[in-house]
Amino acid sequence: MAKIRNIAIYGKGGIGKSTTSSNISAALSEEGYKIMQIGCDPKSDSTNTLRGGRFVPTVLDRLRSGKRVETEEIVHEGFNGILCVETGGPEPGVGCAGRGIITAIELLKQKKIIEEYSPDIIIYDVLGDVVCGGFAMPIREGVADQIYTVSSSDFMSLYASNNLFKGIKKYANSGGALFSGVIGNSINLPIHEEIIQDFAANTKATIAGFVPRSLTVAKAELQGKTTIEADPDSEQAELYRQLAKGIIDNENRYVPNPLGTDELKAWAESWYDRLLEHNTSRSQNPQGQAAVKNDLSYYSLKPDNANVRVR
């Protein structure tokens, strides 16, 4: 059996990591790879767009039933033969979602499900603030070997990425996964790319690619499909294919350098000034700038957010 590529994709909730993961899975399956996508989020909707918008029974649901767990009950085939797994988790407000991820991944190991299906690539789609040990499970030894983060230029999203870097650094010396790049998402303006690039430079991280915000994606999602499936000839689909190819070719693995709390704050504040400057210079040039609001919130990086409170 050839070595399996284990890739984990982290990101703040709602930032587009499931969309990105599913499109990467779809693009790679087109290339002939056998893909398994494992959603590690109690919302259990990571693989929905690979399955016509339908939820699949989760590993933990099966486990909870108390009956013997059959592999076909937790591995579901989706678009282009992609193997879809959802770890699942408790309903909001009870139990422990982090422990749920640990339990589910342990079960996948015990049941030798990965050996049984023998995929070429496994994509773990993980809820991304790494708030506890459970959500760090895919980083730890023996699960993923390459980590990506999906982030917009929004400060809170980059904050989540920085937390992920802390998690990677913690486990790096004990055989944990290493980092392979930031996937910039929801890009509208060049300055969004600049912010993410500057964050990457400051944390000694690399950029895996940028994905612009696009109506094509939203349309596809509403149909319960990935962009690759719904609109294969679109520019956006092509972008995802390039991103997927980049990820497959990327063997670069390293420990990023997370910023400390104060450094992160100082970095964000430095952008406040630059955004102000940027905004002013654009306002002074009326050509083609009618849509630009004289408001910093336009750039996502709000000064309010910059004042993040850290305990």
Add this chain to the structure above:
Amino acid sequence: MSQNNRTQQVDDNHVNSSQVDDHQEKRSHQNSQSRHQDRQELYDPTINLESNTCPNREQRAHGINVWYGQASQLIKEAKEGKLHACDRKFQQTSGCVLNFYLAVRLNTIRDAAIIFHAPVGCSSSALGYRELFRSIPVALGRPANYDLHWITTNIKENDVVYGAGNKLKFAIQEAERRYSPKAIFILTSCTSGVIGEDIEGAVNELQPYIKARIVPVHCEGSRSRLVQTGYDAFWHGVLKYLVKKPEKKQEDLINVASMLSYTWQDRLEITRLLGKIGLRPNFIPEFATVQQFEELSEAAVTAPLCPTYTDYLSKGLEQNYGVPYFLYPSPMGIANTDEWLRKIAEYTGKEKEVEVLIEEEHKKWLPKLEAIRKEFLNFKGNGEKIRIMGSLGQGRLLAHVPYFDEIGASSPAAMAQDFDNLILEEIEDVVNKVGDFKILVNTFQAAEQGHLTRLLDPDIALTCPFQGGAYKRNKGMTRIHALRSDGLPRSTQSGYAGAIAFANFLLQSLKSQSFQRTMLAKTDDTYKEWWYKQENPLYYLDKEEA
């Protein structure tokens, strides 16, 4: 210490800052007498029954788990607010908030049931209960029927992930069905705490359908490194859910909360003494009925056996039901017992009767004390006193150090599982009375105790059955106390009979060397010589944290 300093310090201990503000606001409305204010700086005197549970001892009274030095220095540092809990780089096994006390004691409440909301192992120490108490003859007052009313929710992997609320609700219903109890205690655990189980939610939902009063006790082991937090958590549940508004005042009823280390004979002695002046003890929790808890509010006074144990209950009963209390002294030793009885008399109008009783008792016991005292004083034959070092705990620290003085011995050092500001004034009194001595604060660390015992080389070393264990040495060596399940008269320590019995017991341990001979001949050394050569018993203390 200024108010600001205190806030800073509490913040350092990771207390929710709004909670601190809240407390401070309450404080500012309170009595402004200077002594009262000083106390507020040292510990939080208010018992807030609106919250689900008590603060832990670390927050409530700046409790610490480790310290070594002169008692006077400990008092000084406590007053300056310099004490704090520490980690060790190496630590021996320790007790937990749930298991040290609650798991063993609550079972004995006769018409109650107890639910451990925990993985099954957390309740294991409850199971020795029948064996523990079987040796007490029914003739001495132990109930003939004392079945274990015990249920565990057996929290497993799935329950951790999905929550175990339904299991808890089922357990409550099952407890009612099986035992028809008057009260159901729910003991929480680290696991239920970490996953944030909504205990109060389950209680509020089910209480209308359950005849028994449901009493949640928040004793998650991870809450505190001081087992004393378990006492407070238990009393909080009792005060909040079980104690009823007084229907009548029972002027002859004396609340006496007694802990594991007081024996059955102590109970009989206290009953005897109070009975002679027409009073009745309301012993809780062991072998009490639920009704006895309900009536705590009707008692004339809450009297201590151990101040650190009874503190929360005493203050809660006073603040909510006006039951007066005192916390010092405990009835151990002749002088302490006199004083304990006199204090009770103040609250019950029995001043005259008490003086008669004391006189009677003195006639009987003082000659015996004098004889023992002589033996102790002359034992070495060179004018030097017998030096006793005990693993005493906070309560016995206050009672026994003066008691050793009373029987003609001295106490170069004492050990306690923990220390907090609740006993600060009292320990100052003790130092003023008997002089300075060394204190090792040490939660169940037998190696540190062994080290200090070798270092100070007392004539009698008293180890705690829970934390020290027996180790071999040439000189006197015995246990500090028996457990409640020991029904023998020689194991008494309370009241007048106890003062004499314990003094005799200590004397015997000096005279009879057979235990030491056996230990020396038959057992291996527990620790290597290297350990004893280290200068400081707190060799493994993590100083960086300080």
